Amino acid sequence: MCGIIGYIGKRQAKKVLLDSLAKLEYRGYDSAGIAVLNKESHVVITKSIGKVANLEVMCTDADATEEIEDAGCGIGHTRWATHGGVTNTNAHPHQQGRIVLIHNGIIENFRELIVKFHLENQLVSETDTEVAAAIFNYYYEQTNNPEETIQKTIHELQGTFAFGILFADHKDCVYAIRNVSPIVVMHGEGESVLASDIMALAPFGNRYFVLPEYHILKMKKDTVSLMDLQGNMCEPDYLTIDWDVNQADKQGYPFFMEKEIMEQPDAMRRTILPRIKEGMIDLTVDGIPDSLFEGMDHICVIGCGTAMHAGLVAKHLIQQGLKIPVDVIIASEFIYEEPLITDKTLVIAISQSGETIDTLAAVRLAAKYTKRVLAIVNVVGSTITRESNYVMYTNAGTEIAVASTKAYTVQLCALYLLFGKLATIKKCYNYAKQREFVLQICDIIKDVEKILQDKETIHRLTQKLVQAKDTFYIGRGLDHSLILEGSLKLKEVSYIHAEAYSAGELKHGTIALITEETPVIAVMTQKKVKAKTKSNAMEVRARGASVLLLVAGELEDEADWDTVYHLPEREDIFMTFSTSVTMQLIAYYTALDKGLDVDKPRNLAKVVTVE
Ligand code: G6P
Numbered sequence: 001m002c003g004i005i006g007y008i009g010k011r012q013a014k015k016v017l018l019d020s021l022a023k024l025e026y027r028g029y030d031s032a033g034i035a036v037l038n039k040e041s042h043v044v045i046t047k048s049i050g051k052v053a054n055l056e057v058m059c060t061d062a063d064a065t066e067e068i069e070d071a072g073c074g075i076g077h078t079r080w081a082t083h084g085g086v087t088n089t090n091a092h093p094h095q096q097g098r099i100v101l102i103h104n105g106i107i108e109n110f111r112e113l114i115v116k117f118h119l120e121n122q123l124v125s126e127t128d129t130e131v132a133a134a135i136f137n138y139y140y141e142q143t144n145n146p147e148e149t150i151q152k153t154i155h156e157l158q159g160t161f162a163f164g165i166l167f168a169d170h171k172d173c174v175y176a177i178r179n180v181s182p183i184v185v186m187h188g189e190g191e192s193v194l195a196s197d198i199m200a201l202a203p204f205g206n207r208y209f210v211l212p213e214y215h216i217l218k219m220k221k222d223t224v225s226l227m228d229l230q231g232n233m234c235e236p237d238y239l240t241i242d243w244d245v246n247q248a249d250k251q252g253y254p255f256f257m258e259k260e261i262m263e264q265p266d267a268m269r270r271t272i273l274p275r276i277k278e279g280m281i282d283l284t285v286d287g288i289p290d291s292l293f294e295g296m297d298h299i300c301v302i303g304c305g306t307a308m309h310a311g312l313v314a315k316h317l318i319q320q321g322l323k324i325p326v327d328v329i330i331a332s333e334f335i336y337e338e339p340l341i342t343d344k345t346l347v348i349a350i351s352q353s354g355e356t357i358d359t360l361a362a363v364r365l366a367a368k369y370t371k372r373v374l375a376i377v378n379v380v381g382s383t384i385t386r387e388s389n390y391v392m393y394t395n396a397g398t399e400i401a402v403a404s405t406k407a408y409t410v411q412l413c414a415l416y417l418l419f420g421k422l423a424t425i426k427k428c429y430n431y432a433k434q435r436e437f438v439l440q441i442c443d444i445i446k447d448v449e450k451i452l453q454d455k456e457t458i459h460r461l462t463q464k465l466v467q468a469k470d471t472f473y474i475g476r477g478l479d480h481s482l483i484l485e486g487s488l489k490l491k492e493v494s495y496i497h498a499e500a501y502s503a504g505e506l507k508h509g510t511i512a513l514i515t516e517e518t519p520v521i522a523v524m525t526q527k528k529v530k531a532k533t534k535s536n537a538m539e540v541r542a543r544g545a546s547v548l549l550l551v552a553g554e555l556e557d558e559a560d561w562d563t564v565y566h567l568p569e570r571e572d573i574f575m576t577f578s579t580s581v582t583m584q585l586i587a588y589y590t591a592l593d594k595g596l597d598v599d600k601p602r603n604l605a606k607v608v609t610v611e
Contacts, residue, residue: 006164110132349375402601503522522548523583527572
């Protein structure tokens with residue numbers, strides 16, 4: 001994870017770096033730091049543990065300001081700690097001799113390198129990054145040439161990296177190189193900037209390029225150049241940002257999470273409507289031909305966290321509805337298994353960011369076995385989209401809150417469209433049935449709107465949760481896939497231990513944990529299993545738990561229950577959306593009432609670029 005930024009140009013580097021770090025903060029907020037090269041060629045490093053706001057305070061301190069006020073060149077970093085604790089010393093940038101380094105990634109052979117280069121007494125931090133800085137410095141001492149130094153150093157390193165590098169005696173250049181971890185670059189009149197993602201580039205224009213792996217980037221005020229490790233100069237492949245990256249504004253909401261929950265109906269429309277033509281699902285807008293599904297006999301869905309949970313819903317729909325075998329595999333497990341993939345397998349990689357390193361590694365592995373790798377991704381132009389055979393973009397817009405909400409909902413929308421399309425191709429749906437499906441999928445947006453209008457009622461449902469240390473979510477079938485995501489949401493933002501359990505399985509041991517202090521949320525939206533889940537809810541109620549029922553349809557014995565919330569009723573497979581949005585609001589309000597920093601929960605980062 002971690003966010004990196006590098007700038008050289010006509011603006012004040014300090015301001016650019018601090019503003020950009022605030023935009024990259026979702027990638028990690030254990031510490032933040034900047035290094036600038038001032039006009040006297042002095043390197044000035046300022047770092048602070050905690051969020052970027054702390055660093056800003058330090059940088060506005062009068063003494064600090066004077067030294068760095070005039071600098072137009074610098075690098076900055078926001079950290080998610082991997083090697084070494086959250087301390088000022090471990091914060092980036094790291095300096096060794098004339099080298100100043102920021103790093104996103106992990107240098108796996110850093111211990112061997114310490115021994116090989118005799119660095120034991122030279123390092124002050126516990127980080128792998130400082131080891132890399134020392135090796136850059138070692139070669140710079142020998143060569144005095146930045147490009148040669150980078151070439152030689154990179155050959156020593158194993159692992160993933162996006163480096164921003166300052167050479168203290170080159171105050172007119174910022175260098176960078178990467179392997180796997182992302183770097184995007186923009187060059188405009190009198191300035192050049194690099195960052196971990198395009199959001200930080202928004203103030204600088206709309207043409208950017210992705211730094212190719214193992215290419216040395218040299219940024220000057222008026223030029224950028226690319227060189228491969230053999231010394232050949234290359235032309236950057238420019239892209240244009242064609243979506244609004246300026247959404248980084250809370251628009252009056254106390255937290256981005258609430259804003260993003262409220263944006264869901266619009267995001268759903270943006271994902272669904274362009275793929276409907278004359279009442280039918282049409283994926284030609286994504287360049288997905290029907291032939292992609294011809295001869296396909298197996299689907300393998302890969303993803304992490306919330307994205308993987310979206311995959312579980314798809315499994316339920318496709319396997320049950322179309323009788324096509326579907327495996328959902330956590331990306332970090334997939335890459336170490338012998339995946340059962342052939343050229344007849346459709347691999348669906350789901351990712352909000354398109355940068356999650358485990359999902360990317362899984363895509364790369366899958367691509368060795370099949371040419372049917374389809375990415376469902378939110379961030380346009382991200383690495384996973386570039387490495388997949390096909391892409392369905394989910395048009396959620398920028399998601400800033402670490403806890404994913406609208407990105408999940410539109411992942412579901414894309415997967416439902418895929419399901420509807422497959423149902424037609426596999427002749428499970430005739431024309432009329434597909435039209436009916438399309439009407440339903442468009443109509444569910446209204447259900448989500450209803451839930452959002454009712455958010456204050458849902459807020460009141462959370463009173464008992466706020467006090468809880470542990471809680472259980474129970475459900476069966478499709479509801480079980482949904483509660484996995486609902487409970488993850490509660491855990492990550494409220495720090496309440498929340499377990500999602502298959503309702504029927506609880507009695508085989510776990511029910512021992514149920515007491516009066518363990519609120520239970522029972523989700524009952526699936527007709528086939530509603531009565532069964534209700535029996536399981538009665539079992540926990542009999543052990544003293546207070547139960548919140550999220551239910552579709554009537555409940556004859558409603559008066560006997562503590563709290564019941566009625567979801568807008570719809571055919572079972574379409575209950576997903578209103579149910580998951582309700583659980584998002586439950587998590588959000590619980591965290592809000594606990595007074596937590598909802599958008600930046602402790603220990604988390606939005607984009608996970610370490611294995
Ligand atoms: C992190 C985020 C989660 C996200 C997961 C996968 O853990 O905090 O919200 O679900 O990564 O990210 P991706 O960008 O691949 O969807």
